[in-house]
Amino acid sequence: MNARIFIGNDRVDAVAADDRGLAYGDGLFETLRIHRGSAPWWDRHWARLSRGAERLRLPLPAPEMVRDQAWAMMAGNEAGVLKLILTRGSGGRGYALPATAVPTWILSTHALPPKVVGDGLSLRWCDTRLSIQPALAGLKHCNRLEQVLARAECGDPAHPGQHADEGLMLDTEQNVIGATAANLFVMVDGQWATPRIDRCGIAGVCRSWVLPELQACETRLTRAQVESAQAVFLCNAVRGILPVARLGESGWALHPQVSALRDRLAAAVPMFAPHNERIANA
Amino acid sequence: MNARIFIGNDRVDAVAADDRGLAYGDGLFETLRIHRGSAPWWDRHWARLSRGAERLRLPLPAPEMVRDQAWAMMAGNEAGVLKLILTRGSGGRGYALPATAVPTWILSTHALPPKVVGDGLSLRWCDTRLSIQPALAGLKHCNRLEQVLARAECGDPAHPGQHADEGLMLDTEQNVIGATAANLFVMVDGQWATPRIDRCGIAGVCRSWVLPELQACETRLTRAQVESAQAVFLCNAVRGILPVARLGESGWALHPQVSALRDRLAAAVPMFAPHNERIANA
Known part of the structure; x- marks a missing residue:
């Protein structure tokens, strides 16, 4: 798996051990199809992610930055899957929201799932x-x-x-x-x-x-x-x-x-x- | 936060980007009180974790190893909180269980929450x-x-x-x-x-x-x-x-x-x- 991890605007090596995604599933994700180095339904996915983030009061990373990184990762990829995970990041004692949440976001690319065989x-x-x-x-x-x-x-x-x-x-x-x-x-x-x-x-x-x-x-x-x-x-x-x-x-x-x-x-x-x-x- | 992360029997530097705990909240946790370098209710917590792992078909790490690591982390700690997160680890395409799951487990220590003030x-x-x-x-x-x-x-x-x-x-x-x-x-x-x-x-x-x-x-x-x-x-x-x-x-x-x-x-x-x-x- 090819992955890039970010905290806010900073690329990091790894997800923190106290990330709320890991602790509570406190996050959202999108799974996009890659076609010839791009994700044709990007805007639809981003819109859903934004609506979800609003409902969960999750901070969103800068849209242009996520998009730029996604396109960099999809370059040369004829067909595949791009996954985007967004979490509330680290911190907050227990369930309470951290006073200032900096989102963690992870982009990764994967092979397409197997094709449907037979009639359905x-x-x-x-x-x-x-x-x-x-x-x-x-x-x-x-x-x-x-x-x-x-x-x-x-x-x-x-x-x-x-x-x-x-x-x-x-x-x-x-x-x-x-x-x-x-x-x-x-x-x-x-x-x-x-x-x-x-x-x-x-x-x-x-x-x-x-x-x-x-x-x-x-x-x-x-x-x-x-x-x-x-x-x-x-x-x-x-x-x-x-x-x-x-x-x-x-x-x-x-x-x-x-x-x-x-x-x-x-x-x-x-x-x-x-x-x-x-x-x-x- | 003081934390140690393991995949199966191996101590690692970080949680993998494709850990199922992060992707799906596919895991369990325990929050134990530390008292004078030990966790007096360890056995009760471990029993609950084991029952949960059985219901979720989560692999359990070796109990002695988790206990040894926990005690090493609690040494000298008069009063605090020990958190144990157990996830199904990496892998599996989508929601399907990985063919061979190796659990990720994370031990971390934290300060006690504030005392109740007043009458309740x-x-x-x-x-x-x-x-x-x-x-x-x-x-x-x-x-x-x-x-x-x-x-x-x-x-x-x-x-x-x-x-x-x-x-x-x-x-x-x-x-x-x-x-x-x-x-x-x-x-x-x-x-x-x-x-x-x-x-x-x-x-x-x-x-x-x-x-x-x-x-x-x-x-x-x-x-x-x-x-x-x-x-x-x-x-x-x-x-x-x-x-x-x-x-x-x-x-x-x-x-x-x-x-x-x-x-x-x-x-x-x-x-x-x-x-x-x-x-x-x-």
Whole structure:
């Protein structure tokens, strides 16, 4: 992993042992797709990070500096992932906010995740529930133990019998919210819908692109509605549109509207074109 | 801050940028009181850490090594706080557990928090709620954004008008759970009670000492029950028994049973004796 670490405006060698990100998950993160040395959705990610920082009262580093450093790290990178972690930095006794917080921020680059093979993702239902917390809902914050536990339920790719590509999570009141690392869209009675994220879940960057494209409604969804949907896909800002082929006993052929949406995304944001997918996963 | 950082059995200079503690709060912590170069409640803390690690499938470092390092750091320390953070270490792509996790653990020493002045703590009700998550309930894990937000509501000691010493938190179903960094006990109809921690909250080390001492029952408590209680105190493993004097419009004189409990704790665990409190806060 290639990483650069900063405290405020200063590049440093390492994260401090008393960083609040480490102590409390007191931070936010973004995971961006790299395409030909740049991050085409940078502005969308930065906007979400800024909104999250405001809600958590996290200090933001200088935007131009973060951007310059990110571009320096992405230079020459044809396809990959850029991760940005922002924490409240060091200090403060216990949970109390430090009087003057200087943010820690970490940029790192990673390989793209493996390409979807076959006709679509194979999903399972996770037993781990998402807790309901409006104060944190929508944010891509660093308190992710629920996702860690849920993802562990999807099993090991080395044991395909028990393995699922992704897991769907319900909240503690049995509403479907999304996958561990992607948002969910389903077609019910010819209308596209996606779970509301006002009580838990993440306001995904790709989700916000898809919503107006499909004139999708944000609603509460039951497990039965998902299982009996006419079409199902996941999306995130690294992998784009991910058709779902299987979920327990349910199965779906690639729906023409999902296929068309994928083409529209590829036209609007070329990094998601199948051609670039092949490059990325070569 | 004096700190030592380890990955498995190796002492290292710094936490890795891709540590899962930093990325996801994927870890646990303990905060122990130091007394005359040792941590008298070490075994209780280690037992809780071990139970938490089992539930989160976190690897544990070698117990003797952690203990030896802790004692080396506490040597000559009359009174203070030892913090132990344990994370799942580096690696794993995204939320998936790494195939072989080597734990990161960090020991650090800190000054004792300020002594309670006057007749007891002044509390307020926090607006931030605790979410209901049985999979994480009881654990002292590193997903603590709710406590960070709640603690920020208690205000700044520099502005005593709006300041409270601690904040009480309810869960999203309006049950009282505890303070941001302490457990809560109340006397209702002559019987001691403390909130159940099966859906959220922390299984405090001092709480587990107090429970049998007071033959307290674990129950669901409403805000009104706390406000109209005959006596109220908080407790934690660093500060012991903390009488509560005020909460909004409610006020309490020091109850003889709270005073007696404090004496019993001081007799059983001398670090909590008033004499040592004075040393600690001199």
